[in-house]
Amino acid sequence: xxxxxxxxxxxxxALISDGWTILKEHYELEYRGDNLYPxxxxxxxxxxxxxxxxxxxxxxxxxxxxFITDLQATIGQYIMYKEVVEERNLDFKxxxxxxxxxxxxxxxxxxxxxxxxxxxxxxLVFDPIQEVIEQWINSNAIET
Numbered sequence: 001x002x003x004x005x006x007x008x009x010x011x012x013x014a015l016i017s018d019g020w021t022i023l024k025e026h027y028e029l030e031y032r033g034d035n036l037y038p039x040x041x042x043x044x045x046x047x048x049x050x051x052x053x054x055x056x057x058x059x060x061x062x063x064x065x066x067f068i069t070d071l072q073a074t075i076g077q078y079i080m081y082k083e084v085v086e087e088r089n090l091d092f093k094x095x096x097x098x099x100x101x102x103x104x105x106x107x108x109x110x111x112x113x114x115x116x117x118x119x120x121x122x123x124l125v126f127d128p129i130q131e132v133i134e135q136w137i138n139s140n141a142i143e144t
Contacts, residue, residue, distance in 0.1 A: 005059040008039060011097045011124070013131040015057070020044045027056060031084045038081055041092065056081065057124060059097045067106050075119055082120070097124040100134045 012022060020042040027041035040057040058081060062070040074096065082094050098107065103125045106112060116123070120139035127134055 005039065006061045006063065007059050007097070007099060007126070007128050010128040010131045011057065011059045011126055012040065014126045014133045015040065015042050017131065018044075018133050020055075023054075029056070029081060029084050029090075031087065036081055036084060038094070039097075054092045056085065056092045056094045057097050058095070062098070062102055062106070068111075071112060071115060075115055075121065078121055079119055093122065095122045095124040095136075097126055099128050100125050103135075 008025075012025070015022065021044065023041040023043055025040055026037045027039075029036040029038060038056040039059045041054070042057065043052045043054045045052055058074075058078065060070070060074050062074070064070045078094070078096055085092055085094055103123065107116070107123075115121070116139065122139050123135070123137040124133060125135040125137065126132065
């Protein structure tokens with residue numbers, strides 16, 4: 001089981017404050033004997049219906065020496081999770097959770113925007129101090 005990211009608890013509290021129910025921390029995403037562990041599986045009731053929206057969230061802090069190196073590793077991990085979710089026909093939408101200052105300072109570069117758009121990464125942008133979600137960004141809304 002992977003170690004908790006530095007922002008793990010902040011994202012958990014932000015999700016709960018936003019009305020999400022945490023189904024499982026370190027959700028086991030199994031594919032033919034191999035296991036991956038997104039940080040959270042969560043669900044939320046959709047207003048005026050009996051349906052529930054379900055998400056998987058992977059939290060990243062990008063505290064390495066190089067933003068580009070961290071971005072490469074994160075995109076690869078996200079793609080692996082996304083492909084397994086699709087292959088297994090799981091009823092989850094996948095999100096990458098990143099702190100708001102990182103989103104504003106690093107994810108606005110042309111290269112980062114290109115990678116997000118081409119790999120169809122959904123973002124959950126959060127404030128780690130206030131422990132709130134600032135923005136949900138779906139991959140189809142990312143412009144290059």
